Amino acid sequence: MDEALVRSLTPRVLGILVRRGADFAAAEDAVQDALVEALRHWPSDPPRDPQGWLVTAAWRRFLDATRSETARHRRERRVDEEPGPGPVSAADDTLRLYFLCAHPSLTPSSAVALTLRAVGGLTTRQIARAHLVPEATMAQRISRAKRTVSGVRFDRPGDVATVLRVLYLVFNEGYSGDVDLAVEAIRLTRQLAAAVDHPEVAGLLALMLLHHARRTARTAPDGSLVPLAEQDRGRWDTGMIAEGVEILQAALARDRLGEFQAQAAIAALHADAPTAEETDWAQIVEWYDELVRLTGSPVVRLNRAVAVGEARGPRAGLAALADLDLGLPRHDAVAAHLRERVGDLEAAARLYAEAARKAPSLAERGHLTRQAARLNTRLRR
Template sequence: MDGTLLRSLTPGVIGILVRRGADFAAAEDAVQDALVEAVRVWPDDPPRDPKGWLVTVAWRRFLDAARADTTRRRREDLVDGEPEPGPVSGVDDTLWLYFLCAHPSLTPSSAVALTLRAVGGLTTRQIARAYLVPEATMAQRISRAKRTVAGARFDRPGDVATVLRVLYLVFNEGYSGDVDLAAEAIRLTRGLAAAVDHPEVSGLLALMLLHHARRTARTDADGALVPLAEQVRGRWDTALIAEGVGILQGALARDRLGEFQAQAAVAALHADAPTAEETDWVQIVEWYDELVRLTDSPVVRLNRAVAVGEADGPRAGLAALAELDDSLPRHTAVAAYLRERDGDLAEAARLYAEAARRATDLAERDHLTRCAARINTRLRG
């Protein structure tokens, strides 16, 4: 069973049902039922036309639900006029679904869940496992999201920036449960890039590829976090790096700089360095200056402080850090790192331990705890 094929067909099948008269929520439910049936039937009896098969089964599921709902008399014409099976329309509704699922009235978590379900073709159970929440909780979240966007239509171009934010959120979830959300985000962003000619879409795709190229090197054999400077660069995926750099160069050549292109440029500079010591930190600071101009984000300023510490020395980094709110996530960890670089080991150990207590991610907490222990061992020696 080709799960990727099923997921790639999902948006188009939903779009066909909507054009035939189904509302979005009912169409999406019917398509999910058809996907479950495909998983059951296709291994023994694969269809010649997978999309046509899904459309036929999903439409029948929709009609069955419509017939059972006697209070919806307005659907009687649809029930009486079931289309005959045959070739399906080649119209691609994926782009419409991207904008629908990134509707501004949805919360980020709801937009991500709806995107994974409607555009990604994942089941509620798969999404729930990926987010480590009960299936019933995720079902309620998706149902509320579908009610929110019910009847929404787009008669003018949607907000690409909002769609990109949703895809970036999906990517940052990484991997949990039985769904690789990082790989799924890359697949979805590739689809968006094929439908939308926009340099920031290319920038986000490049950023994802460049980060994903380092994935296997981010943890050791025991699952412990490995910082970028300590990663074995021979484990990086050079094909993904080359693809990401090529996509980024094409986007930058259009001279319409956006934050994802700038972030990808930072990632490309890290990927280009043969060793951590050869990293072009001066140019990285320049790209962070561009990001500050584009976003004025405190998180960007925090990352810039690290880059300044590498380019101009730890005291310069600490001076840049002092301008930021110390309640920022990772602020204490950055302070610990810069203090260690500056030779203030006692304060660095204290800050690493404090950062570990504040960390919400288990792998990060373990890493910071080991940093504190390593320095305390040196101090006792």
Template sequence: MDEVLLRSLTPSVIGVLVRRGADFAAAEDAVQEALVEALRGGAAGDRPRDPKGWLVTVAWRKFLDASRADAARRRREDRAAEEPAPGPAPAVDDTLRLYFLCAHPSLTPASAVALTLRAVGGLTTRQIAAAYLVPEATMAQRISRAKRTVSGVRLDRPGDVATVLRVLYLVFNEGYSGDVDLSAEAIRLTRQLAARIDHPEVAGLLALMLLHHARRAARTTPDGGLVPLAEQDRGRWDTALIAEGVDILQAALARDRLGEFQAQAAVAALHADAPTAGETDWVQIVEWYDELVRLTESPVVRLNRAVAVGEADGPRAGLAALAELDDSLPRHSAVAAYLHERDGDLTTAARLYAEAAHRATDLAEREHLTRQAARLNTLLRPARQGLVRREASDPT
């Protein structure tokens, strides 16, 4: 059967098993085993007329097999005689409840991401481990702990949409690794969420993801090097994704319930709308960053705002905004280097680029910053050599 279809059915099938009496952890394990069987040809050739019904039937049998094998759970064998006959799966959709469960506040962000990818996304433990570059056993332990943590949680009240959105945004920002494209997976899951809940911030996050994803092909060189936004080939941007993202954003903004993801998407839309880097409407971008500061009070937002102020009002205005921030912030040195270079202070900029490269944790970013420092040092070399000659010839 089609893997994408099966993965999209995962949360609703887990919901069916839970309503039949399985606890969440056992239901999730059973559905994963059924998925593996389906992908290995367990569907016996042609696609079933009711894929969801087939998956429910196989997963329920997997659950019952596991229950019978567990001596500590023999009381569940009473349910074995009541196994429902194969047939159309119930129309009730528990997907939204699973989003909230997997992003429960009692979970760490890393555990919430892993559990969401497995229980809602339908990915295998091996796929998730490969995407996060950790051993499969490590990821299996993380997922098991997460399932134990939420096993007793009752979802009798609406979940926290903001927490779900932050988990999905964490998935999106992981990008691509292994055989799973997590950015694309995050977009798929956010589309799924948007189809089930009418919330402007869900739409805002989807718009933000689409607008960022539209620039993906232009972000790196063939050898994996970073290409700054101003230097990207805009002809490689996906105009269909940009148009979709802008339409979704405009509909969300029209509801007049502004949130941080809508504001971030508005910034991305202004970048996408500019035919060239020089035509970017930086004044509007600063205004949207002011809204983001009001909504989040985030130091990272203030850091990005300093860059926008530097573009809108000049590098010295940007440096003044930057001076209000803690210089230990991630990327503070890189922003300072960029603004000093624009202000003509190449010596300071070169030093700060090198400092930022030393602090960078991402390899591609470190290499980019190192190249920036080397570029400026090459430009400065003749002047430095001239200074050395003058000092050598000075008799004093």
């Protein structure tokens, strides 16, 4: 069975069931049952209309479950007659489903987690990693979110900011290479930008395009990570960069700055530099100052320390790092980079090794391990 096809159809089918009146939790259960049925039947008898097949199978499962409830008479008044086999509306319900998952009855964190699970198709482990929390904690959060929305009629759209956070997390998960959702996140953000006149939607789309333009240069042929400063800029997608910059400029011209526009501005400055040495780090620090003002995020402050180290020297970067929590993700890696630049190779090697142990991906772990080994080799000479 084509996993990519099923992955693309699952949120559409779920969205169709919700639009027809199924509550979210029941709809997700029905879709999962339909997928199990597809796994049994499709290899020997593939359907001509996979989406129509899944919708029909899932709707039958939903109706069966609904009729078995004590309150079936009240609930069955909300459902239509079961549709027969055949074509289903080509309308893509995936984007609508993102909004529905950002329901007012959910906290933003729960809405993000539930959407990533139900619409993005990510595992609980992947969602936990994206949120920097233990997997057991995330499993409980998702379970509570499903209980909260069980029986809730999704008749009001959610908050745009929550939807943007969802799309950003989906993109980042895809960009990491663990689950390739980057292209889908860009597609959905394009749809959102066409439907919603909001500068932050445009800012997120620009940010995605500017990052995605560098994707092919991020890894070496052996799969190892290539840092931004060492990437072959000739492999960057200049057309995608130009589109991202154009979208960003139009958004910034509206003078309603938000965090995604600021992040996109930083990405645009990196993309605009012909070489790493020509990067305008001073201006990047200014944009990080805006991001700190907008978000107060310690992760933003950590990234700002890197930029300060490039613009004003590594000692200034270490000073910017001094008041940040040592437990922040990638804190050790940033400290190692700055320590190496001031000449403290022993501390840098130790920090690189510690950062490698905490790395969230194999590619990053390998890169940091090589950095530690490189410095240890120099120290032994």
